[in-house]
Amino acid sequence: MSFKGYDKKTFIADAARDFASRSxxxxxxxxxxxxxxxxxSAFNLGLLGNTRPFRGTGLIGxxxxxxxxxxxxxxxxxxxxxxxxxxxxxxxxxxxTVVLDKLKGEFxxxxxxxxxxxxxxxxxxxxxxxxxxxxxxxxxxxYYLDQSWVATFAQDTIDPVQYYKDKPDLAMPGFDFEDFSKxxxxxxxxxxxxxxxxxxxxxxxxxxxxxDILEKHGIKPPTTVADFTAAVKMITEAEKGNGMYGTxxxxxxxxxxxxxxxxQMVWNEGGSIFTKDGKFSGNDEAGVRGLETYLEWLKNAPxxxxxxxxxxxxxxxxxxxxxxxxSWDEFFPGWDAADSKVQGLWEISRPIQGPNGLRPAAxxxxxxxxxxGHQGGSVLGLSKYSKNIDAAWLFMQWACSKDIMVRCxxxxxxxxxxxxSFADPRxxxxxxxxxxxxxxxxxxxxxINKDMASEPDMPLWAGFSNNEIPxxxxxxxxxxxxxxxxxxCMDQIASLIDAKVKESGLL
Amino acid sequence: xxxxITETRQKWQMSLPRxxxxxxxxxxxxxxxxxxxxxxxxxxxxxxxxxxxxxNAATRKLIFQPEFNWMKxxxxxxxxxxxxxxxxxxxxxxTFQLVLGILIALLLDSDRKGYGILRAIMTLPLVIPPxxxxxxxxxxxxxxxxxxxxxxxAMGLMPHNFSILGTSSTAMAGVLLAEIWQWTPFxxxxxxxxxxxxxxxxxxxxxxxxxxxxxxxxxxTLPMMSKVxxxxxxxxxxxxxxxxxYVKVMTDSGPGTATETLTSYxxxxxxxxxxxxxxxxxxxxxxxLVILTSSIFMRIFKVKL
Numbered sequence: 084m085s086f087k088g089y090d091k092k093t094f095i096a097d098a099a100r101d102f103a104s105r106s107x108x109x110x111x112x113x114x115x116x117x118x119x120x121x122x123x124s125a126f127n128l129g130l131l132g133n134t135r136p137f138r139g140t141g142l143i144g145x146x147x148x149x150x151x152x153x154x155x156x157x158x159x160x161x162x163x164x165x166x167x168x169x170x171x172x173x174x175x176x177x178x179x180t181v182v183l184d185k186l187k188g189e190f191x192x193x194x195x196x197x198x199x200x201x202x203x204x205x206x207x208x209x210x211x212x213x214x215x216x217x218x219x220x221x222x223x224x225x226y227y228l229d230q231s232w233v234a235t236f237a238q239d240t241i242d243p244v245q246y247y248k249d250k251p252d253l254a255m256p257g258f259d260f261e262d263f264s265k266x267x268x269x270x271x272x273x274x275x276x277x278x279x280x281x282x283x284x285x286x287x288x289x290x291x292x293x294x295d296i297l298e299k300h301g302i303k304p305p306t307t308v309a310d311f312t313a314a315v316k317m318i319t320e321a322e323k324g325n326g327m328y329g330t331x332x333x334x335x336x337x338x339x340x341x342x343x344x345x346x347q348m349v350w351n352e353g354g355s356i357f358t359k360d361g362k363f364s365g366n367d368e369a370g371v372r373g374l375e376t377y378l379e380w381l382k383n384a385p386x387x388x389x390x391x392x393x394x395x396x397x398x399x400x401x402x403x404x405x406x407x408x409x410s411w412d413e414f415f416p417g418w419d420a421a422d423s424k425v426q427g428l429w430e431i432s433r434p435i436q437g438p439n440g441l442r443p444a445a446x447x448x449x450x451x452x453x454x455x456g457h458q459g460g461s462v463l464g465l466s467k468y469s470k471n472i473d474a475a476w477l478f479m480q481w482a483c484s485k486d487i488m489v490r491c492x493x494x495x496x497x498x499x500x501x502x503x504s505f506a507d508p509r510x511x512x513x514x515x516x517x518x519x520x521x522x523x524x525x526x527x528x529x530x531i532n533k534d535m536a537s538e539p540d541m542p543l544w545a546g547f548s549n550n551e552i553p554x555x556x557x558x559x560x561x562x563x564x565x566x567x568x569x570x571x572c573m574d575q576i577a578s579l580i581d582a583k584v585k586e587s588g589l590l
Numbered sequence: 591x592x593x594x595i596t597e598t599r600q601k602w603q604m605s606l607p608r609x610x611x612x613x614x615x616x617x618x619x620x621x622x623x624x625x626x627x628x629x630x631x632x633x634x635x636x637x638x639x640x641x642x643x644x645x646n647a648a649t650r651k652l653i654f655q656p657e658f659n660w661m662k663x664x665x666x667x668x669x670x671x672x673x674x675x676x677x678x679x680x681x682x683x684x685t686f687q688l689v690l691g692i693l694i695a696l697l698l699d700s701d702r703k704g705y706g707i708l709r710a711i712m713t714l715p716l717v718i719p720p721x722x723x724x725x726x727x728x729x730x731x732x733x734x735x736x737x738x739x740x741x742x743x744a745m746g747l748m749p750h751n752f753s754i755l756g757t758s759s760t761a762m763a764g765v766l767l768a769e770i771w772q773w774t775p776f777x778x779x780x781x782x783x784x785x786x787x788x789x790x791x792x793x794x795x796x797x798x799x800x801x802x803x804x805x806x807x808x809x810x811t812l813p814m815m816s817k818v819x820x821x822x823x824x825x826x827x828x829x830x831x832x833x834x835x836y837v838k839v840m841t842d843s844g845p846g847t848a849t850e851t852l853t854s855y856x857x858x859x860x861x862x863x864x865x866x867x868x869x870x871x872x873x874x875x876x877x878x879l880v881i882l883t884s885s886i887f888m889r890i891f892k893v894k895l
Contacts, residue, residue, distance in 0.1 A: 206861045209861065209862075213864040216650070217650060217866070326734075335844065336756075336845040336846055337842050337843055337844040337847075385733070385734055386734070386752055386756060387732055387733045387734050387753050387756060388753075388756070389756035389845060390733075390753055390845075542650075543647045543648060545864070546865070549862035549863070550858055550859075550862040550863050554843075554844070555846070557844045557845045557846040557847075558758070558845070558846030561756060561758040561761075561844070561846055561848070562757070562758055563758035563845055563848050564846060587647050587648035588646070588648060588649070589648050
């Protein structure tokens with residue numbers, strides 16, 4: 084794999100590999116990095132896991148799509164009583180939020196309603212929303228709700244479908260709730276029969292691979308867990324000297340990202356997090372087998388995996404450190420961005436499947452849906468404590484309208500929530516390698532429709548998935564406790580969670 | 591004109607109650623007192639009040655149950671692990687900062703040309719926000735491309751494919767490295783100020799008597815610096831016991847709970863589980879611990895502030 088014979092796009096990865104294997108001097112390495120324009124910014128703060136894998140200007144596609152004229156006219160007309168109002172919400176730096184933050188000026192121009200979006204790390208979004216609802220303060224007019232929090236906050240939001248009916252004078256013509264993908268509505272937005280919000284973001288697990296590396300080693304794209312495990316072992320063995328590992332993981336101890344990886348492993352082996360009687364079941368045979376497979380994958384991932392969240396995992400793909408990744412589809416546009424060194428080298432397929440089939444959702448607890456593709460979506464919820472409910476409602480409809488969803492997708496290349504957006508000619512036209520690519524979306528749509536898995540819908544889940552589970556898993560994977568025993572780790576998690584569920588009165 | 595202004599002021603002051611006039615201490619104390627009430631006492635009372643409630647995570651109901659969280663603190667293994675980590679963190683960082691601080695201060699305690707610049711350079715780490723320092727070290731300790739990691743690998747002190755911050759046995763050392771790098775200059779500054787304030791006569795007498803440098807240091811410098819050292823230890827000790835930034839940014843208390851301190855645990859309960867009452871209780875427990883240890887320290891070392 085000499086540099087000359089290799090694609091220029093992998094220049095940095097090659098240089099890093101050569102330096103790691105001491106084939107080139109540090110001076111040469113720095114000179115090459117300088118030529119490639121790599122500075123500290125390349126290893127940006129995203130490594131901290133505070134941001135989602137969405138890369139700045141190189142990723143943004145064409146944004147020169149004007150706002151729909153009919154929409155503008157309607158907004159102008161309906162918003163007159165709210166002119167001068169200011170609405171606020173807080174969100175993680177998800178791709179749609181980042182793009183929406185750029186587009187929101189159009190809404191303000193048409194309505195006179197100012198919109199302030201506080202973009203902060205995920206755990207701060209949760210803390211701010213929790214404080215707001217605990218005190219019923221109404222500081223935020225809208226809530227960005229990660230899928231794992233929907234059950235917690237459902238009681239604090241207004242059902243948008245009902246509000247649409249109740250306020251016909253403010254109802255956006257042709258908003259069309261039926262256009263939202265049904266699996267997303269069921270798995271993400273609806274809790275106990277009520278819409279907690281409108282689906283806004285849907286990262287979902289898919290299997291992504293470097294086709295050049297797989298071809299080089301004569302490996303077929305994996306479709307099963309066994310294929311995946313065999314492939315990552317083979318690649319690590321062959322390429323480790325070059326600084327490349329079979330896979331990359333988001334196994335940061337104590338972080339929600341580790342929880343996401345783990346839940347997928349449990350589902351892959353035919354297990355579930357809870358049984359239908361509400362008992363934690365990650366410690367059953369399937370759950371333990373899933374975790375053991377994960378430990379095997381970890382041996383074939385860069386050492387920084389145990390200190391990386393989704394952003395670090397994306398970096399592993401971008402820097403040529405990982406060859407196959409089973410993770411968020413929204414990594415994909417970043418790898419195809421204009422400034423990417425792996426542009427066009429990654430391919431995507433539906434997520435790998437386990438050997439034993441899936442545990443039926445009816446046998447799992449708290450609305451959990453075991454499947455092959457872990458979804459990490461979010462909804463925009465309308466706060467019932469807001470002092471500007473109607474102004475916020477107008478913004479929410481605008482942000483989730485067909486036109487804006489398509490434009491957000493075009494701006495960031497991530498999956499839309501609406502079925503119609505997938506078929507939009509503008510979206511289809513960008514199914515090519517390049518910035519803002521949508522070439523992964525057909526696979527994503529297929530995954531949403533056929534493979535979408537959802538974590539449990541329970542008020543305590545936000546805490547479990549951010550504390551007990553990833554902390555204890557972290558102890559296991561970094562050797563702090565359990566002496567490598569997946570079963571011992573799972574038993575400890577089971578005892579912690581079962582006690583808390585019982586204490587809260589959910590059982 | 592001046593007379594008119596003076597008369598007007600006198601009239602205006604006459605109409606005010608005495609405690610609002612410039613002669614009374616109240617107006618002078620009011621701004622600082624108000625700040626203390628708003629940012630110190632009020633949050634403290636709210637934390638105490640919060641700690642007396644039990645929160646049901648499912649219903650979000652707060653039930654008045656004063657003993658619940660305090661009993662939980664003493665039964666929670668993670669609190670004791672975090673306490674151990676806090677004391678370890680404080681002890682190691684303080685020892686390194688103190689020893690290095692004294693040594694560097696002795697080296698820089700000179701009026702020769704260029705030493706002023708050296709002293710100024712020495713203070714540079716202090717102007718960097720701790721979170722930024724933590725990010726810098728996070729990158730430098732990265733197992734794949736971090737300059738420190740690569741240096742250790744090149745020297746044969748660390749194996750390839752090893753993550754310092756991602757391994758439970760080494761993560762604390764990685765975090766401490768950032769802490770020590772940033773705050774040693776603070777110790778240097780205090781020690782330098784102390785050294786410069788020492789009287790010259792005892793040192794001149796020791797020189798005449800032919801005392802060695804080591805004898806001078808242990809028999810004169812160190813005893814005469816004891817008050818300065820104890821105050822520096824007290825200030826840094828209190829800071830270290832409530833340290834949060836480096837742990838949060840570099841390891842987020844991990845791997846597992848290997849770097850979890852009392853403050854970072856309180857943060858995780860607050861931000862992760864939204865259990866405000868229990869988080870307040872852990873924070874208050876930390877406060878009590880800091881007050882107790884600093885009081886004992888002040889008594890033993892006869893520190894008067």
